[in-house]
Amino acid sequence: MISVLAHHLRLFGWPDQGLELGGEPRLRLLVRPTAEVADLALRFAGHGGAVVAVQPSDGFLARVGAKGGIVRCQQRDLACSHRGAAVRVRTLHDAHSYYGDNGQALVANEEDDAVWLWLPIGAGGLLLIGTDLAGDLVRYRQGDPAAVAYRQTQMTPIGVRVEKPQYLYANQLDPEDPFARHADCWMAILTSFLSSITKTRLAPILPNGAPGAVIMTGDDDQAALTYYHTQLKLLGDTPVTYFLHPDTRHTRETLKEMLGAPHVDLGVHPDALTAPNNDQVNWFQNFVGCRPLSVRNHGLLNDGYWGHLATWRNNEIKISSNLTAHNGHVLNGSLLPARVATGPILSEHWSILTALSDAALFLLNMTDAQLADRLMYLANRIRLSGVAGVIVLNLHPENVNSCPQTHEAVRQLARSDFLAWTVRDCFKWFNAVDAQVMA
Numbered sequence: 344m345i346s347v348l349a350h351h352l353r354l355f356g357w358p359d360q361g362l363e364l365g366g367e368p369r370l371r372l373l374v375r376p377t378a379e380v381a382d383l384a385l386r387f388a389g390h391g392g393a394v395v396a397v398q399p400s401d402g403f404l405a406r407v408g409a410k411g412g413i414v415r416c417q418q419r420d421l422a423c424s425h426r427g428a429a430v431r432v433r434t435l436h437d438a439h440s441y442y443g444d445n446g447q448a449l450v451a452n453e454e455d456d457a458v459w460l461w462l463p464i465g466a467g468g469l470l471l472i473g474t475d476l477a478g479d480l481v482r483y484r485q486g487d488p489a490a491v492a493y494r495q496t497q498m499t500p501i502g503v504r505v506e507k508p509q510y511l512y513a514n515q516l517d518p519e520d521p522f523a524r525h526a527d528c529w530m531a532i533l534t535s536f537l538s539s540i541t542k543t544r545l546a547p548i549l550p551n552g553a554p555g556a557v558i559m560t561g562d563d564d565q566a567a568l569t570y571y572h573t574q575l576k577l578l579g580d581t582p583v584t585y586f587l588h589p590d591t592r593h594t595r596e597t598l599k600e601m602l603g604a605p606h607v608d609l610g611v612h613p614d615a616l617t618a619p620n621n622d623q624v625n626w627f628q629n630f631v632g633c634r635p636l637s638v639r640n641h642g643l644l645n646d647g648y649w650g651h652l653a654t655w656r657n658n659e660i661k662i663s664s665n666l667t668a669h670n671g672h673v674l675n676g677s678l679l680p681a682r683v684a685t686g687p688i689l690s691e692h693w694s695i696l697t698a699l700s701d702a703a704l705f706l707l708n709m710t711d712a713q714l715a716d717r718l719m720y721l722a723n724r725i726r727l728s729g730v731a732g733v734i735v736l737n738l739h740p741e742n743v744n745s746c747p748q749t750h751e752a753v754r755q756l757a758r759s760d761f762l763a764w765t766v767r768d769c770f771k772w773f774n775a776v777d778a779q780v781m782a
Contacts (some may be wrong), residue, residue: 349372372397381407384407398473420432422451436479441458446461470537488511490511509642516674524728531730559581559584559736567592577747584607585607586612587627611635624658638663638665641665642666667696669703680695698721715751719752722761
């Protein structure tokens, strides 16, 4: 899907001004192009443009002087050679290999078959992509729809049967490196290569080129207000997003007194209710005075394969962090938000991983010190990768006394080279970036 690829190009800094070359776009995206468009692609490349042709037809390949074949790459590691870097990437689908005179392999398999092949043509060239790039991006970020056949639910202590979406990702999480960002890595390779070829300067992923951002969130869970007071004191002026439950102990007065600061953002938290619905959003609007922008619900209520997306969209909720890893594992291959694809449509609803949660203290027997160290470990991996990332962590007000070291780590990271954001800040930045119009 061209819309998915164009969306991710924008997220990774491909700028509007970088799309023009002598009055013509510098970049053309083609998905499964046929022979009929090959001559246009060759002329475009000859004048200095870059053509990205994803899984082109045999007829297209013949017209541009290349050959192709099937390479069984499903769930296999591939190697990227861009700028001499030995970067490991992983595809979740079968792929094609390509061969051509003067062709340069950008991504290859263990047998040295070129799965991504650059064909220099005139002042530009063609990048033949044999992987299902859009399919990989969506599959990593949204999980495997086929896994719904093995749908997993569990009974809560209050007798409500719920479903966590982790099982959608279980078979694609990298067993060798569960912190790997394969979705982000694919796009970093693509944008870096195209930038060098077309001499296009990429915009920074985050404001002012920051290496990363940290988003502190807290689920209300009907916590006593004394816990809120303690947590806000620990955090100081560190931005935080609280997701309010319809049965919160806050009143309109405490909402104004305790949560009325500019660095405090509010979203809605359906918790383990049987289903999200309009009533919860109406409650939030009446209680807070505006409609909620964001939602988090423990990663419950998945309803098969993104079954509750329609509810978020119907209620104009723009961003959710309903996928939770607890221990920092990058379940969805990305530490950046993206819009959710529903069938062939790229929806207006964004999703971002909650990478860390204080639930790790109880479910995984991690200590407070280990959770704080894991936060810093993720931040250092982001810095070393050179690809900006956003770490969302969820620390319940009610659990504040169980993880003071993690709260202090959040403050330290927020005062370092990382941005300190709310969920609203994150949405506003990336939604503005995505508002660019690709040619």
